[in-house]
Each structure stands twice: as C-alpha cells, then as structure tokens.
Amino acid sequence: MTEDLVVHAAARSASVVRLAQELIRRASRGGLDGYGPVLSVLENWLSAHSLPHRRLHDEAGDLVGLLVEIAGGQPGPWWTLDACVDTAPFGDEEAWSFSPVAGDIVGGFLRGRGAADSKLAAAMYCHIAADLLPVADGMCGGLAVLLDVDEHTGGFGGARAYLNDPQAVTPAGVMIGYPGMDDVVVGGRGLWRATLTVAAESGHSGSSRKVLGAVSRAARLIRLLDTADLPGPPGAGTLFALPPKLSVTAVHGGEGFSVTPDRCDVNVDVRTTPAFGADDAEALVRQVAAELDAELPGPAATRVTSVASWPPFQLQPHEQPAAAMLDAAACLGITVRAKTAGPSNIGNLLAGRGISATAGFGVPYSGLHGIDERASLAELPQVYAVYHRAVLTLLHTP
Template sequence: MSSSEGDRAASVTELAQELVRRPSRAGIDDYGPVLEVLEDWLGVRGLPHRRLHHQGELAGLLVEIPGGRPGRWWALDACVDTAPYGDESAWSFPPDSGDVVSGWLRGRGSADSKLAAAMFCHLAADLAPRAAELHGGLAVLLDVDEHTGTFGGARAYLADEHAARPEGVMIGYPGLDEIVVGGRGLWRAVIAVPGPAGHSGSRRTQVGAVSRAAHLVRLLDAAHLPGADGASGFPLGPKLTVTAFHGGAGFSTTPDLCELNVDVRTVPGFDAREAEALIRKAVAELDADMPSPRPTDVTPVASWPPFRLTEDEQPAATLFEATAAQGLRVHAKVAGPSNIGNLLAGEGIPATAGFGVPYEGLHGTDERAHLAALPQVYAAYRQAVLSLLSQP
C-alpha cells in the first residue's frame, strides 16, 4: 500500500469514526448531527450537496458531481441511519464508541453503512477535480431513512426534479467476498382478525379474536410455497413469515380484534399477486372454519419486486472487473432479504447491493468492520466509477 493510499484509508476511517459517534438509530435519534458531520466535511472541500426530504421529514443528503461531457449519470448509495442497539449490556464496548481496535472499526453503523458513506464522500472528492473530463455525472446518496424500511432518501432522490436520473446504482453494504446482484422481493400486509367481544368468565362459549388469529397463524404456517426454480436462474424460493401479533389487554376481556403482520418474500415464479392470493385463501378458510360477525380484513402495506442482474449488466459488470483488478475473488449473490435494490428495480434502475469490507455483528451485538481491505475496496469502487464515467 502506497503512502497516498494509506493516507486516504486513514482519512476515510477518521470520517467514519465521527459518523459512528453520532447515534442515528432509525426512528429513535435525530439525524441532524450525523448529517452535519458530512455537511461540514463536504463543505470544507467545496463539494456541492443538499438535504433531501420525504413526506416532510429529513431523509438524506445528496452530493452531485456533474461531468463536463455528455453522458449517463451513476450513483453511489450508503445509509447513515442504523439499526437500534438492542441490549446495550450485551455489548463489550459502547455502541457509539467509533474506536479502532486491532484493525476493527467498532460501533453501530460501522458495517452498515457509515464506513461506506465515508468512502463514497472521499470518492466524490477524488473525482471533483477531474470532473471536466468525465461523461455524465456522479451522485452520492447518503440516506437517513433506510433502516425504517421506507427508503425515504432513495424515494426523495428519484422524485427530485432537479436530480439527474441514474443509469445504475452501487449500494455500499459490506462484505468482501461477494457482490450482491439481486434479492427477493416482498409483499406485506396487516390482517385484522375480528371476533365477538365479551367477558372471559362468561358462561357463553365463543371463539374470540385471539383464538381466531392463532388459527390463522397455523393456516399460514402450513401454507404450501413452491421451492426454488432452478430454470429461472433465481436461486431462492419464496418465504412467508408472521412477524407481529397484537390483540387484547389484561385478563377479563375477550378482545374483538387481533392484528397480524405478514411478510412474504417473493421471487420471479411467485410474485406479489400470488402472495396476496395465498394470504386471502387462508383468510377465507379461517372465516369458513370459524365464522365471525365481521369478515377478516387484509390490508396490503408494501410490495417490491424481486430483482437479479446478470454479471454482464451494468453496473455489476464494471464492479466485477474492478474487483478482479484488485486481486479480489468475489462471486455474485442473490440475497434473501430485500434492500434498496428492490425499490430501484421497480423504477427500472439496475443496482448492486453489497460489496465492502468484512464485518461482524451487523444489526446485532458488537457490530464492527475490518479495515485491512479498505484500500482495495476503495480502489475497486474508484476504478468502477471512473470506468462508468468514461463512457458517453
């Protein structure tokens, strides 16, 4: 590693440390402090940036480096909001420590994805002095509405009439051995299961909402889902999960309503339409088996399509070439969880959704990111961006 590469890695790490030390848990912390760190850093270097809002709420920061020649725009994306800490007593160091110990950057967001945010800001600073020779332009999206699942920063970026629409996006989730080129989609719904209200000690026998909802959970757990379809080229099958169950209070009242949250992960051979049909079939069976004064209600709340890039599609192809040039052996991966790539796929924008440094404890206890490979990861993204911006 050259001295300049070492200096850059040290600078990226320093910025990431400052970001980790500003708690930015989704739905818990104020996002202003963590964005102010980025704004100060960008401002000192004269990089154009502006805040984004979604539905009236602060959702992210957008950096734009326009090239001096006609061409396509590309985007780098990293979130700077984080998962919650969980049980802080289980951590062996403070979740907002931001220190570096034995080559590991420690703290919530170190892996997902404040190190990537710091890296992408440095990439923008690297490219800005040579912008006149580049085609199109580079946008860096720093999202603070990602871990909510709303993806408000990405939505605000795509809806911004002043922003150039990107030809493709590279998302800076961590992981050195793979480039994520796809993910299962999702279909989500809230199911309102009614039942007769009454006193739990009543002599009258009645099946309440909680019992009806429990029966529905059993029906959903037993629902048949197809396996992975090898012929489709998509390596994963669909998955159905009941993720929440709410109803009742105290002991003496039989509640008249119980609500379930249902999450269905979709694939090309089992899409949102089929997911909804499966859920409604189970609900119809419940209402037939255990009649109630009111029918059970299904309210869809979110739907994203599955996506998969081939390795010769951009921006995946260029990123694979750049990692190979750094001597890294990476493979393509289709992820089980959904991500911003699914949202982008619904907009017709191809995205990679993960290549970065090794990590541990993502969304869990003792989150940390290993820094040894940071120079190679940085160089790979830099080469990929320059290659994309060299094409008309």
C-alpha cells in the same frame, strides 16, 4: 491503473477511517435519533473539500439526506454511490462489550453501531467523490453520492427524496455500500406485506357461554399461514436461486384478562421472487384467510389489507453497474460471486423505478444489527479501489 488505484486507496484509508469515526460517534438510530448531527459532520467535510452538495427533505420537510453531485464535461448517463448514515437500534446496551458509539479501532476493527452498515462506506464514497472532482471535465455523464437517512426505518425517506427531486438527474444505476466482501449483490427478493384482521364475538372471559375469541381464531390462522404451500427453490444453475418465504411478524389483540377480544391483527411478510410475485402472495394469503373463515366462522370475514409491495430485482453479471463492479474486483485479484440476497433493500425500491442496482460489496464485518458491531479495516484499501475503478469505468474516465 489498477496498481495506482490500490496505492492511492491505501493512502486515503486513514482519512476515510477518521471521517467514519466521527460519524459513528453521532448516534443516528433510525426513527430514534435526530439526523442533524451526523449529517452536519458530512456537510462540514464536504464543504472543506469543495464538493457541491445539498440537503434532501421529504414531503413533510424533514431532513432525510445529503446529495453530492459532480457533473462531467461530456454527455452520458449518471451513476450513484449510496450509503445510509442512519443505523439500526443499539438493542441491549449492557450486552455490548464496548460503547455503541465508540468509534474506536481495536485489533484492526472499527467499532460501533454503523461501522459496518454503513458509515464506513459513506466516508469512503465521500473520498471517491473528492478524487473525481479534479478530473470531472473528462467524465461522461456524472456521479452522485447519496448519503441518506430514514433507511433503517424501512421508509427509505432519503432515497425517495432523491428519486423525487426534480433537480436531480435520474441515475442509470446505483451502487449501494452494504458490507461483505465475498459477494457483489446483484438482486434481492421482493416483498408483499399485509395486515389480516380477524373478527370474533366479544364477551366476558368468565361467561358460561363458550366464546371463541379473535386471538384464538388468529392462532389458527397463524398455523394455516405457517403451513401454507409455497414453491420450493428453483433448479440448479438459476441465478435467482431463492424460494419465496412467508413469515408472521406481529400479532396484536386483546387487553387484560376479563374480556374475550373481538379483534386481532396479524402482520404477514411474504418475500417474493420472479416466479412468485406480489399477486401470487396476495392470492395465497387471501386463500388462507378464506380457509379460516370456512373452518372457524366469525361474525365477519377476515379482512386482508395490503400495506407494502416491492418487486424482486436481479441484474445479470454482464449488466451495469454489476459488470463494472465484478470486473474491478477481478482486476484487483479479488474473487467474488454475483449473489441474489434474501432480504429486500433499497435495490427493490430502485427496481420499481426501473433503475439498476448492486446492493453490497464492502469490508468484512460482524455484529451487524446485533451487539458489538465492527468492521474490518485491513481490506478497506481493496474495497476502496474496487469502487474507484468501477466508477471510473462507468464514467469512461481514462
């Protein structure tokens, strides 16, 4: 079976690349571009290949993705392939050596924003769905392909719409098509985010009376946060080998020059682990805020407003769908490791719903979220065959 899948994947690669090129040529930056054009390309392809699909909308009625659903002829769990088709912003376009929407192939690389993350994966998943459609009667459960947008905004509108859709079957597991061929990502740190509001007396910057403004108090707060004592990495041999991490990500306060501000807001992002969760993160940040107020008292206590929280997640290598992915790679002679990633991703959202996920195995790449994004095409047949075999295993298809 393995050899046949590799031959088949090689034959499908040209079509996968053509679809990915069309997707890259439709700008779909999260929160900046409309998603209609890029999703229309997918709708046209899915319709031409008789794949059942429908649009997903968020609570406001905005289009946030497409869902392909292929029901098997036998009972069993459903599994999902997920790839986002919105992208990161272009950044400084003058720094690119080619157009961010080039969608061309140079030196064996597909070029343009979204080539790596994750329009090539979206095109591949559509083709795998088309491969399974003729043999659906022999499948147990079913396969869904989620082609979502609103991912790079951090809102994950497409994934949320899918999970909240009463017509959709809740999947037993999801395989997310982030790029990178060295690892099958089986976990990720969680997060706890908050805004800290620092208060002070306002006044004229030229006043003879010394006033410690909110920005100055916030500067001390940031120093306390940056030096806060967090647990170190766990011991050797632990699959979840990453420590927690605290970052100050934004500061907003003051205006002009003549007024000492009475308010400054500080955004804090804490990446959490199984040993240091959201409650621990909140307790630490509140303790630091209390230290500031004791050291440099203000007219009001520093306010901590939690804005987001996701749990960390981690699959053991023997758990599905991680096991199917790792086994498929091994059968094709690809050496990969099970990895827990530092950044959070849709896998964290899924973990909060009790749904297992892998969050990355794909082609090699460069420039992801940076300039000159591109994806290597030489390895595409192998990656295609790994996902194809994994899905067949999960659906118990001969």
